[in-house]
Amino acid sequence: MIDDIVFISQITIKSSIGVLLAAIGEIFAERSGILNLGVEGMMLVGALTGAAIGLAGGPPLLALGGGMLAGALLAMLHAFFSITLRADQTLSGLAIAILGGGLSNFLGRPIIGEVGIRLKAFPLPYLSDIPVIGEIFFNQSVLVYLAYLIIPFASYVLFHTRTGLKIRAVGDDAVSADVIGINVTAIRYCCTIFGGILAGLGGCYLSLAYTPGWKENMTAGQGWIAIAMVIFSLWSPYRAVLGALLFGGLTALQFFFQATGIEVIPVYILLMLPYLLTIGVLILVMHLKKGGKDGKSPRCLGVPFHREG
Amino acid sequence: MRLRLEKRYTKPQNEQLLIAVISFGLALLVGSIIFLIYGANPFLAYGVMFQGAFGSSLGFTEVIVKAIPLMLTGLAVAIAATMLLWNIGCEGQFVFGALGATWAALYLTPDWPSYSVLPALIICGAAAGMLWALIPAILKAHFQVSEILTTLLLNYVAIIIMDHLYFGPWRDPDGMGFPGSALFPDAAALPRFFDSRIHLGLFLAIAATIVLHILLRHSKWGFRIRVIGKGPMAAQYAGMKVNREIIRVMLISGALAGLAGMSEVAGIHLRLQEGLSVGYGYDGIIVACLAGFRPKMVPIFALVLGGLIIGGEQLQSSMHLPASIVQVLEGALLLGFLASEALLRFRLRIITSSSPSPSTNNA
Numbered sequence: 001m002i003d004d005i006v007f008i009s010q011i012t013i014k015s016s017i018g019v020l021l022a023a024i025g026e027i028f029a030e031r032s033g034i035l036n037l038g039v040e041g042m043m044l045v046g047a048l049t050g051a052a053i054g055l056a057g058g059p060p061l062l063a064l065g066g067g068m069l070a071g072a073l074l075a076m077l078h079a080f081f082s083i084t085l086r087a088d089q090t091l092s093g094l095a096i097a098i099l100g101g102g103l104s105n106f107l108g109r110p111i112i113g114e115v116g117i118r119l120k121a122f123p124l125p126y127l128s129d130i131p132v133i134g135e136i137f138f139n140q141s142v143l144v145y146l147a148y149l150i151i152p153f154a155s156y157v158l159f160h161t162r163t164g165l166k167i168r169a170v171g172d173d174a175v176s177a178d179v180i181g182i183n184v185t186a187i188r189y190c191c192t193i194f195g196g197i198l199a200g201l202g203g204c205y206l207s208l209a210y211t212p213g214w215k216e217n218m219t220a221g222q223g224w225i226a227i228a229m230v231i232f233s234l235w236s237p238y239r240a241v242l243g244a245l246l247f248g249g250l251t252a253l254q255f256f257f258q259a260t261g262i263e264v265i266p267v268y269i270l271l272m273l274p275y276l277l278t279i280g281v282l283i284l285v286m287h288l289k290k291g292g293k294d295g296k297s298p299r300c301l302g303v304p305f306h307r308e309g
Numbered sequence: 310m311r312l313r314l315e316k317r318y319t320k321p322q323n324e325q326l327l328i329a330v331i332s333f334g335l336a337l338l339v340g341s342i343i344f345l346i347y348g349a350n351p352f353l354a355y356g357v358m359f360q361g362a363f364g365s366s367l368g369f370t371e372v373i374v375k376a377i378p379l380m381l382t383g384l385a386v387a388i389a390a391t392m393l394l395w396n397i398g399c400e401g402q403f404v405f406g407a408l409g410a411t412w413a414a415l416y417l418t419p420d421w422p423s424y425s426v427l428p429a430l431i432i433c434g435a436a437a438g439m440l441w442a443l444i445p446a447i448l449k450a451h452f453q454v455s456e457i458l459t460t461l462l463l464n465y466v467a468i469i470i471m472d473h474l475y476f477g478p479w480r481d482p483d484g485m486g487f488p489g490s491a492l493f494p495d496a497a498a499l500p501r502f503f504d505s506r507i508h509l510g511l512f513l514a515i516a517a518t519i520v521l522h523i524l525l526r527h528s529k530w531g532f533r534i535r536v537i538g539k540g541p542m543a544a545q546y547a548g549m550k551v552n553r554e555i556i557r558v559m560l561i562s563g564a565l566a567g568l569a570g571m572s573e574v575a576g577i578h579l580r581l582q583e584g585l586s587v588g589y590g591y592d593g594i595i596v597a598c599l600a601g602f603r604p605k606m607v608p609i610f611a612l613v614l615g616g617l618i619i620g621g622e623q624l625q626s627s628m629h630l631p632a633s634i635v636q637v638l639e640g641a642l643l644l645g646f647l648a649s650e651a652l653l654r655f656r657l658r659i660i661t662s663s664s665p666s667p668s669t670n671n672a
Contacts, residue, residue, distance in 0.1 A: 036622050068567035081651075090395055091598065092644070099640025099644065101637025102639065103343065104440065105631060224458075227458065231458070271469045279454075
């Protein structure tokens, strides 16, 4: 029984990291007022770049850096279109998602299924010896530990630093932020690109640690789930962890049912649940907002900024 | 050096043509770069694609076959976008249309007189697409939940339901374990024309184009939804029932996407199986954008995109280059559309420190 719980919990964490990293990146972008629907494409391109560099014999750090750079480049494209050209952010994001998917499918064709780097579980000394907890939290891949660090860091920057204040100001009221001398364009560019970096890292996690090797569309919609999770989290990194664990938990249950042959809930229902739960949360969030209990959503989300004159 | 956009006060002539030329120019350029990275000759590759799509009558009939679902999903996106609704869920509504048609063909109509089978399929396909669009419609109208995310998430749910059905309850009992439903009876197959795979769906799509064009341009209802699209608040103050129109438009959109799914399963595959959902719903977004969200332009760009898809297949079979280049070109097309639109609305100006004020520089 304990063993089963440890097994499920460990896989829950493992399955939630990719989507969590992407969601935290998107929180920054949306907090600054930029809706980036291209997360799926940025994750895929990041995953492919990481896997390809690993296969070519590059060291893990280079593979990670390459994956993050690939995500950043696509994000920069989105930033250029939505900030500089003031294009429709929905369409620009969709275009990035389609483009990223196409690029990774096309360029990744020759290396499908080949594995270069495999970031295995790395038990942390001492911590992994703690009974139950050690096995669940500290017998994971290095990227999982990196995510443990990124979560509080992201939350600290966003809510306890001047930079975070500026980001939120730009997302809530770009015109006033501009008046008091904040560079709206620069902040939005930086946040969007930071989102791309984390989406690329999330993709790398999938192709280097979670299921090593490149497969077409290996993100399987996680980029879209990440976007929904941002709303679920009411734009807060800590609450995004909750959403990601929920998603990871459902994935872990699938594994558990497959491994043991017990099927308490039919698998196809389990597969649907993350999407349905997310829709449920969207309804709840909008309901709370109606009641005036939510002042958290960035008010300038999706609204291009330009100084008149 | 900085980039700066300034508003244009005069519209360039031939706006639509300019947008198309810039979009396709950019897409071809991006595609060329990708071909070069892959180590292929772009001129040769584009030549093969063009030859495959428009070089033979067989190829061209296949382009039309692809254009049928693209026209219907393109119309579905365009009608919703007229009201500023983004129906990203055409893929799911397409799948549901196929499910509705399959149910009608295999479980509802086997004993029906043959003349009534096709109408039943068409109605069931459209109704199933509407049903799947009703969920995001209600959520948007009554809970203000963004239709962008709900329609998109429901695509995944629809595909999971379809997979479950043809792997499970609807699997062909005589299929020797092959995942897929039983073959449709003859009466449930859409008639084909011109010695090709072109099927009845083409005429449905053309009829839908004409009807939508007339409704949008020449009816009171069309006027209403265009007004709502220009300014929902103003429309509300003018006494228009915006919520009711949201639901109505989403239902029409869903029905069109459902018809696309119905015509694809009953016109081409003749059974529910893997490979049915290949992204026609997403392609419809690109068709609708390039068409400027105007129904009468949709068929033209559906043909163009159909040509791209067939060209991509040709590329794969004769040059062994992945057909996913089409997806790259589609993404680039959409970006090209956005860029050209921005350039028509604004004038892009490069500001260096030596040109301090915009008024001194008459470009």
